[in-house]
Amino acid sequence: MKIALIGTGAMGCIFGAALARSGAELVCLDRNPAVVAALQEQGIRLRGVLGEQVVAVRATTDPAQLGQVDMALVLVDAAATAAAAEVARACLGEDGFALSLQNGIGNLEALVAALGASRVLAGITYNSGTGEGPARSWHTHLGLTTMGEATGNLTPRLQALAERFRAQGMAVELTSRVESAIWSKFVHNCAINPVSALTGLRPAQIMQTAAARALMEHVIDEILQVVQALGISLPEADPRAEILAHCRERMNQPSMLQHLRAGRPTEIGALNEALLERAAPLGLSLPYNHAVVLAIRALEAAATLAPVHD
Template identity: 55%
Template structure:
């Protein structure tokens, strides 16, 4: 039996860890929040939403020394914690073990390779979404595709076996030969949507129908796509801007950055728009809009943490506005 350590028992860690458990893996969750570990150990991992309601008897720990010998470390902590968990993954993996990161932002697989080497790291991105409902409890708000692959572009047996295990567990996972491009595609997507949602409180479908929010998103995209061109990266989408606009038009989920703001937690703004600003600086590309967005979100973080904002409920989060985009971008209909 494949033994898996899920590093990060938040909403996405729960969704993907549950899929691996259903796919036949022996899964243990690692999280430094003792209340999360205690909830999973006492009541099981509880996941509801897109694939139904389930309670799974998974193990959990906050002690790295109790993880044992691991075949796969699935890294789903916030991007700011990657450097901290990389040595944990290195310490628990078997000699032929490997890591998979499906985190938001850029710089995650690069940080993991510093500790493990490129041959022991798989990377990708996902369009599943989720929300934490409390310690050990997660809502799977949207069932979407996931792409992952080897950093060198080969199609390996281990990647195919892992994808098959996820699929048995109910998730659509495809092995790709352009993992880095896939990561940058999701990076641009998150840079455009997440901070606009966090700053305004609007969900993607509402952003698409508000002229001011839509204009802000387009301005972020102008700068982000200029950086993509400078990096020499070919994104999977033929028209990334229209792809993101269509996504917004159809989706009413609550982006993770908005969830973090509402719960008074730090966001991933540094690994998203902050990282974009830094990459742009290296290429001499001005990014006034993204710089402004970073400052706004950091201000929101401080203000809401000070106010002690509680996690907002979102029973309607999975109820998207489906169908193709009609009408004009940025206009309420």
């Protein structure tokens, strides 16, 4: 099986390496020549919950050099999903398909628009990783990954892909309601990620800090208003309790905090900003979510300004 990895950040390295270890031929696409050089010269280098690993791969900055592949693993930031979908459409063989394990809403829809629902798998993962430089990742938490077909069918290819990941020590469950699973992760990320990014606190530290926890609870209140108004059925009986329990257990750096610290754009557009877009036609006001979006956007802009020397 030949797989194109589109997006070689921390999570791309973790899941791409797992597929390569399973026997797949992995070719990586990244627009940064330094990342491609590191991948070609050193391979994907991982440390963390599954031990230290070095996985040899091919890599390129040119989508045309991917050749024809059987699967495209899409793990770019949400703002790049439409472009990644076009890359996938160009490189996938006749029976090829894409898998997205990205954060946020809109990614599944973008891939379906480009490829058709019958060629798209999607899901969520509660694995955590921290980038440690080009082609290097620290796998900080071994969590559950949930995957499903966009059509809702439990197909042989879905089962086979799950077995590849399981054989490499990763927990995977399959679902016929992948959109519900995506919204569950979306709710978690909207609640936790911007509060962590704004305060510099990790999830467990948010729970230990009264002001940060209060801010997160207000954000959760508004998120659940939108979920209820849209009639979305989440898999959790008590989403708030699940979010708080999740926070208590985790000392990872959420991706939004990592991106801000690296001076990179965040995924706020596919998270709380997307939530505001869904709320507007419903006539719902989300002042706390609006405030955190403005604050994150201001910090993104600040990272592009020239330093001021007093």
